[in-house]
Amino acid sequence: DQQVKQNSPSLSVQEGRISILNCDYTNSMFDYFLWYKKYPAEGPTFLISISSIKDKNEDGRFTVFLNKSAKHLSLHIVPSQPGDSAVYFCAASASSGAGSYQLTFGKGTKLSVIP
């Protein structure tokens, strides 16, 4: 049973336009949501996070929106650049106790930004 779903395996966007990556979740106990960017054979690189008590968080070109009632979040990248081409993972965290947080990942969306 997938608790975090990224239903679009791939997305192509023109350079300079907006990229919108979507993520849905089923577990209402998730308290934080994170987005990571990943290249093959490398570890995930943290992009941005949002607490479940907020509906928007912004960091430079990256904005994450959270709709708790719909159990949906999205990552907006504006403007998109060719260097943004990678696989993007949505992750949700639940506290494991004693200050640790286990992440559950979606399957990822491969973003291609076309020059």
Add this chain to the structure above:
Amino acid sequence: DTEVTQTPKHLVMGMTNKKSLKCEQHMGHRAMYWYKQKAKKPPELMFVYSYEKLSINESVPSRFSPECPNSSLLNLHLHALQPEDSALYLCASSQAPGPGGLVGYTFGSGTRLTVV
């Protein structure tokens, strides 16, 4: 220092070998994790250490044995692995969340393990 360092980057081992993966961070994070990622799949949690104590073991076979010698180091000892254990093994560390969310949940570059 804002990195999680993993060694080795690549490892090839036979099914009868014993080897260890190492992970190090100097960010003062008190939670450290091992994840496993197979090709074209998302990372999956294996172990969680909090304040140097094992707090979660996600039903991982005993041929994987984690160890946390101190707050900066995490090891994963491997023994009698199977070819299906071949994967990218990722170490991560995290700090307490802040206003920006769970910022700083940092992954290393991983160890690409091949079992022959």
